[in-house]
Amino acid sequence: MNNNENRTGRSEAAAATETVPSRQMGKFPLKWVIAGIVAFLVIGGTAAYALIFNKSAKQVYLFSEFKTFQKAAEDFEDQNGELADFQEKFAEMASSTKTEVTGGVEADGVLPPEFEMIQELINEAAITTDVEQDPKSDKSFTKAGIAIQGENLLDMEIYQSPEQVAAKIPSIYEKYLYLNSDEYGKFMRQVDPAYSGPEKLSFQPLTIKDFELNEKEQKHLQDTYVSFLNEQLKDEFFTKKDNVSYEHNGEKQSVTQVTMKLTEKETKTLISRLLDQMIKDKELHTIIANRVVKIGNTGASQMDMMDPETVKSDFVDGLKDAKEGLKDAKIPKGFTSVLMVNGDELVIDRKMDLAVTDTENGSKNEVSIHTMDVPYDGDKKRDQEFKMDLVSDNQDEGASILLTNKIAKTDDANRTENLKGKISSKDPAAEGAFNFSMKSEFSGKDPAKQTIKRDFSLGTEDGMDSPFKIEGNVTQKQDVSVKDNYSNQLFEIKLNGGADMAEGSISLKIDTKTKLKKNADIPKVNLDNEVNINNITPAQMTDIQIKAGTKLQDLMMQLGVI
Structure with missing residues (x-):
């Protein structure tokens, strides 16, 4: 797969919402299975109409969804393409990375003497790392250090190869302490006799390429599911109205309103047939299992190693359970989706509604999704919104998510974004609301060479058992070049905790x-x-304890802590 195909696949992945199956395939509430599948049906069918121009209502609906999805992928690539390309190259080439971390603690009130000393140490400390790594040989060497007022206090060396990992702190103990990677299980059982995880350490990190679809996989999914959805989504499911007036922020425009509406029977039939297709699709099972296993078996997890055949079996069993549950499911209102499509054939407003009656307790659960992405003021401004409401007859169920973003461009090199979010839940275990806001200022025409200033706030609403609020700002300066093989990133972060942090800041x-x-x-x-x-x-352990204890005591005295 060439680089352009990689970028396309990556962008499309970023533009869509992806669901990764969990390690343990449990039974999910049928209402969420149905909601997820309907969302897949809406999004997945869009690729079928990329080249159709004389369009019926069905064609307008699917083509506008496809074009909107494609536009989101292009926007992501424009903003993040250079950075993502560098990360892919970083995962393949040898590199050296130097990092320096400094910080500070401020407090408005009077601190006890011992905290003043710690505050002074933190304000004068610097942590440095120098990492050499070679992904092809899976080797790396790291030198890390802690300095106070420029004077080196502590050094550490870490060496890693496929066979071993070793660490040494010369100022505390002169020898490396190492572990052979194939003896990891033995070591873990000394720590935890019940350990049953990996016997061997693996240092291969996950990269985006581990999840990208190859050409064969892409072709299979496109040929199988685009064709399936094209056949199953009937023309009679769709209607349209031309020249509908749509107003936002005082600006009116003429749009095409397209509606897809399925009855309860049609919705259940469509979902059932899709489940049948997925149950018999062995290549789909392999695609999913390979990626789930990569996630599940990465690193030193104490959970059982995952087997691809077991994942496939669990996945198919989950689909069969969903199909069985669908038989008795009640979807009284069927499924409705309404799009507002502008003159550029892009969806600027989308509403989807679905109601499912729980067959176990009889409660009615309604899912309503509203999205908006409206450019205005000559494309200088853009308002985006995602809203999802989950309403239930059961008072202990229900939630809502609201995300809004207001984008304003002053010129090609400068723009602001005002992002706000609110998540609310009626679940007694997590009842309440969480709020988040962030205002960002972007400076620089090239996203790879930008300065970004962000002011943010997050917290819970008053009335919750343990309300909190944190405010702060982040300044990010980045200079990245794939061609010249370098990346320079500077982050300056400040957190103001208010009463939750004794009116202090970090x-x-x-x-x-x-x-x-x-x-x-x-x-x-x-x-x-x-x-x-x-x-x-025992003799080595005693030697280590004596030498380490003595040198740590000397270090504490040098710092004035004791």
């Missing part, structure tokens, strides 16, 4: 510089005479 500055290169400068580390933590003798 600041953090993270300066990272990465350079891609042909070969990594990884030193050869001979561990023959070092200490295997699986085979530490």
Whole structure:
């Protein structure tokens, strides 16, 4: 797959909402299975009409959804393409990365003497890391240090290869402590006799390429499901009205209103046939299982290793359970989706409604989704909204999500975004509302060479058991070049906690510089005479404790803590 295809696949993934199956395939409430499948039907069928121009109501509906999805992917690529391309290259090439972290703590009130000392240390401290890594050989070498007022206090070295991981703090103990990767299970059972996870450590990180569809997979999904949806979504499901007046922020425009409406029987038939198709689609099972296993078996998880065949079986069983539950399900209002399509054949307003009656307790659950993406003022401004309401007869169920974003461009190099969000729940275990807001100022025509200033606030509403609120700001300066193989990122973060943080603030500055290169400068580390933590003798343990204790005491005295 070439680079352009990679970027297209990545952008389309970012433009859509993806659901990753969980490690343990439990039974999900049927109402959510139905809602998820209907959303898939709406989005998935759109690709069938990319090249149709003399359009019926069905064609207008599907083509406008496709074009809107494509536009979202293009917008994502315009804003993030260079950064994502660099990350993909970073996952393949040798590199060196230098990072410096500094920070500070401020408090308005009078602090006890011991806290004043800690505050002073934090304000004068710097943490540095220098990492050399080679993804092809799966090796890396890290040097980390802590300095106070420019004076080095503590150093650490970390070496990692497919066979071993080793660490050394020279100022505390002169030898490496290492673990052979194939002895990880043995080590974990010394810590936890009931451990039943991986026997061997794997240091291969997950990358976006682990989840991208290859050409064969893409072709299979397109050929199978575009054709299926094209056949199953009948023309009679759709109606349209031309020249409908649509007003937003005082501006009127003429749009095409397109409606897709299915009765209860039609909705259930469509979902049932889709489930049948997915149950018999062995290639789909493989696509999903391969990715679930990659997630589940990454790192040193203590959960059982996952087997692809088990994941496939669990996935199919889940589909069969959903189909069985669908037989008795009641969808009294069927499914309705209404689109407002502008002159550019883009969806600017979308409403979807679905009601499901719970067969176990008889409660009625309604799902309503409203999205909006309206450009105005000569395309200088843009209002976006996502709203989802989950309403239930059961007073202990129900939730809502509201996200809004107001975008305003002053010119090609400068824009502001005002993002707000609110999540509310009626679940007794998490009843209340969570609010988030962030105003961002973007400076720089090239997204890879931008300065972004953000002011944010997050917290819970008054009336909750433990309300809180945190405010702060983040300044991000980035300079990234795939062509010249470098990335410079600077983050300056400040959190103001109000009463929750004793009217104080915490600041953090993270300066990272990465350079891609042909070969990594990884030193050869001979561990023959070092200490295997699986085979530490009582004498070695005593030696480590004495030396480490003495040097830590010296360090504390040097810092003035004791």
